[in-house]
Amino acid sequence: MQHKSELPGHKLAIVGAGPVGLSLALHAARALPGASVTLFDARPADKDVSADPRTLALSLGSVQLLQRLGAWRAELAQPILEVHVSQQAPSLPPLLGDWLGEPELRIRAIDEAVPMLGAVLSYGSIVAPLQQEWLKAEQAEPQRLCSRFGLPVSALKPVAQGVEVDAGIAERFDLVVVAEGGVFSDQVRKALTHDYAQTAWVGKVTFEETAKARPAGVAFERFTRHGPAALLPLKDGGAGLVWCVPSHDDPVRELDDTQRTTVLNSIFHPAVGRIASITPLKHFALGLNAERTLTEGRTVRIGNAAQTLHPVAGQGLNLGLRDAFELVQALARHPDIDAVLRRLEWQRGPDRWAMIAATDFLARSFTWRLPGAGAARGLGIAALQALKPVKSALARQMMFGSR
Numbered sequence: 544m545q546h547k548s549e550l551p552g553h554k555l556a557i558v559g560a561g562p563v564g565l566s567l568a569l570h571a572a573r574a575l576p577g578a579s580v581t582l583f584d585a586r587p588a589d590k591d592v593s594a595d596p597r598t599l600a601l602s603l604g605s606v607q608l609l610q611r612l613g614a615w616r617a618e619l620a621q622p623i624l625e626v627h628v629s630q631q632a633p634s635l636p637p638l639l640g641d642w643l644g645e646p647e648l649r650i651r652a653i654d655e656a657v658p659m660l661g662a663v664l665s666y667g668s669i670v671a672p673l674q675q676e677w678l679k680a681e682q683a684e685p686q687r688l689c690s691r692f693g694l695p696v697s698a699l700k701p702v703a704q705g706v707e708v709d710a711g712i713a714e715r716f717d718l719v720v721v722a723e724g725g726v727f728s729d730q731v732r733k734a735l736t737h738d739y740a741q742t743a744w745v746g747k748v749t750f751e752e753t754a755k756a757r758p759a760g761v762a763f764e765r766f767t768r769h770g771p772a773a774l775l776p777l778k779d780g781g782a783g784l785v786w787c788v789p790s791h792d793d794p795v796r797e798l799d800d801t802q803r804t805t806v807l808n809s810i811f812h813p814a815v816g817r818i819a820s821i822t823p824l825k826h827f828a829l830g831l832n833a834e835r836t837l838t839e840g841r842t843v844r845i846g847n848a849a850q851t852l853h854p855v856a857g858q859g860l861n862l863g864l865r866d867a868f869e870l871v872q873a874l875a876r877h878p879d880i881d882a883v884l885r886r887l888e889w890q891r892g893p894d895r896w897a898m899i900a901a902t903d904f905l906a907r908s909f910t911w912r913l914p915g916a917g918a919a920r921g922l923g924i925a926a927l928q929a930l931k932p933v934k935s936a937l938a939r940q941m942m943f944g945s946r
Contacts, residue, residue: 553578553880556708556716558696560584562599562666562860563846564722565673567867569612572680572688574875579687582677583710588692593671598747598783600762600775601669602661602861603942608868609669614676619668621778622659624760626650626941629812630921631767646925647812650938660942663762663775663783701840717841718880720870722863724847727830735833735899739906741770743854744786744795746824748774748807751817766920767810769794770909771855774815784821785854787829787909795824829853831903837891838884843870850899853906858941862898865944866891894945 555578557568568582586592600623601609609615628648652660681688691710698709699719706719727738763774763782770787777783786807788795795803804821811818833850837843846863869891873883908916927934 553718553878554705554716555580556583556706556714556719557581558583558699558708558719558721559723559846559848560586560670560674560690560692561722561724561846562669562673563724563863563867564720565670565677566608566612566614566864567720567722567845567871569614569673569677569680570608570868570871571874572677572684573612574871578874579689581689581691581714581716583691583694583696583708585695586692588690592674593667595665595667595670597666598663598745598775598777599666599669599860600661600663600857601864602858602944603657603659604944605861605864606659606662608864609673612673612676614669614672616664616668616672619778620662620664621776622652622760623661623663623762623776624652624659625758626660626762626764627812627814628764628924629766630917630924631765631810646921646928648924648928648934650934650941655935655938655942657942659760660762660938663777699842701842704841706841719842721842721844721848722846722867724863725851726827727832727851728828730832730847730851733832734835736831737903737907738828738830739853739910740790741787741829741853741906741909742790742793742795742826743829744784744788744824744826746784746822747777747781748784748804748818748822749781749820751819761814763812763815765811766909766917766924768917771905772807772810773854773857774811775857784824785857786824787853787855789910790828796826829906831899831906833899836888837866837895838887841880841884843884843887845870850895852899852902855905856898856902856941858898858902862895862944865894897940897945 555571557564560582568580571580606615632645681690694710696708696710700707702715705715705717707713707715708719760776762776765772769789773785775783786795800821804818807818834844837849845866847859852859873887877883927937
């Protein structure tokens with residue numbers, strides 16, 4: 544009897560060799576030993592991806608997935624031991640503020656009985672080990688594992704019981720998974736789209752010597768009147784910065800680095816310490832761009848190809864990695880591709896739509912001009928800190944998604 548996880552004779556194509564696509568390819572290579580897997584990406588095979596400095600935050604669930612794939616490099620990562628969320632004053636009406644103080648939410652790994660809430664590392668430190676493991680697997684089984692680097696996919700054409708992939712030469716596959724990401728401003732608009740009219744400025748900061756005594760491994764999120772700002776702890780003692788502001792009235796664009804440092808020191812919580820310097824910042828537009836369904840025929844979209852989210856909760860990549868893991872697990876449990884795809888939508892729906900709704904609500908809340916909107920956020924932060932079971936449930940959601 545054929546073991547059902549082997550998917551005999553099935554051909555799987557993966558479009559996109561970023562973190563999500565590579566994780567999917569590597570997991571499929573191991574969990575689906577009877578299937579052939581072909582990975583497409585426009586970038587050349589010899590391009591060095593390890594030096595890409597973009598800062599990413601992974602949840603604990605994502606860290607565990609990379610560990611399972613043998614692609615986790617602990618020495619390159621800074622564990623997140625605490626997440627500190629607060630709002631720039633005034634957060635509450637005067638009387639409540641005098642009574643409660645400035646609200647803050649502190650989620651700690653030790654309180655959740657886990658070694659870390661997640662970790663921060665560079666894009667290159669995620670992609671390079673994944674690609675190395677994939678190429679090793681391909682070298683060991685070249686008859687069923689194949690890379691097509693340097694070949695952009697120009698078209699996907701539905702055919703009977705499959706999809707034709709055109710990357711210079713048309714080739715038929717039983718299932719195609721699109722995992723190419725991209726940023727909101729460059730994407731073709733999907734079924735659900737909303738331009739938040741916000742800009743994210745990203746870079747890195749260093750701290751004054753006196754600030755380095757603060758606890759390591761704390762990620763700070765600060766809600767300001769312009770939008771959310773976050774500092775992600777780095778291995779070298781600095782922090783990755785994500786600073787979201789209105790695009791139409793951008794308070795960051797015209798400032799030089801010294802002025803930006805001064806502003807950041809005025810908006811972040813005192814627990815951050817004094818920021819000494821900031822790198823030149825890059826910027827990109829923010830918006831929601833999501834498909835209503837993950838599947839269309841024998842084509843599946845995951846990660847940013849399925850939903851591009853606001854970075855307010857830092858969950859876009861983590862959601863994509865869970866998409867990849869759950870798809871392969873479903874294929875390993877059942878050899879019928881069509882049956883798997885029929886079930887995939889409701890299996891991934893709760894996690895996917897909960898994250899889309901949460902990030903969309905938070906992102907839109909910064910554009911509201913309703914009286915008391917800031918106070919409502921402040922009360923929400925204070926309530927979460929006080930209600931320990933709710934806070935723990937939120938922590939589990941951020942670490943592992945909806946289960």
